[in-house]
Amino acid sequence: MVDRSRIDDKVIVVADRAYESYNNFAHIERKGWHYAIRVKDLGSSGILSGLDLPQDGEFDVRVSLVLTKKQTKEVKARPDIYKFVPSTFDFLDLHENKFYPISFLCTCSSRQRHI
Numbered sequence: 001m002v003d004r005s006r007i008d009d010k011v012i013v014v015a016d017r018a019y020e021s022y023n024n025f026a027h028i029e030r031k032g033w034h035y036a037i038r039v040k041d042l043g044s045s046g047i048l049s050g051l052d053l054p055q056d057g058e059f060d061v062r063v064s065l066v067l068t069k070k071q072t073k074e075v076k077a078r079p080d081i082y083k084f085v086p087s088t089f090d091f092l093d094l095h096e097n098k099f100y101p102i103s104f105l106c107t108c109s110s111r112q113r114h115i
Contacts, residue, residue: 002027012036020047022067023089025104050079053106060107067092067100 002013002024011033015024020039028035040046042053053061065083068075069092075082085092091100 002031002033005031008032017046021088022047022083022085022102025102026089026091026100029102048106050083051106052080054108058109060105062103063106064101064103067102068098069094070098 005011009032011031013028013033013035015035015037017038017040020037024037025035039048042048042055051063053059053063066081067083067085067089069085069087069089071084075084089100091097
């Protein structure tokens with residue numbers, strides 16, 4: 001949907017939990033748009049699992065990761081830098097595009113978390 005849109009400027013995508021994925025984030029960012037997407041709680045198996053975020057209270061934390069499909073010793077040893085993504089990420093392969101840097105702001109106000 002994002003790639004097919006002819007709207008090019010001043011777009012903010014607002015979405016609920018069903019749209020939380022690194023693939024969606026990357027498509028939106030490549031289009032030059034901004035986004036606020038509600039995600040599952042820290043204790044769930046959602047996109048926030050494995051990230052170094054405060055467990056309670058309000059916060060704004062900038063998260064910078066390198067997404068990859070590689071599962072090397074280096075990748076596995078540095079979960080603070082690398083995040084393995086499954087085959088549903090459109091901008092990676094195992095040959096030419098092995099790494100995809102991504103950065104986003106995680107915000108928690110009250111009990112809701114947003115990216």
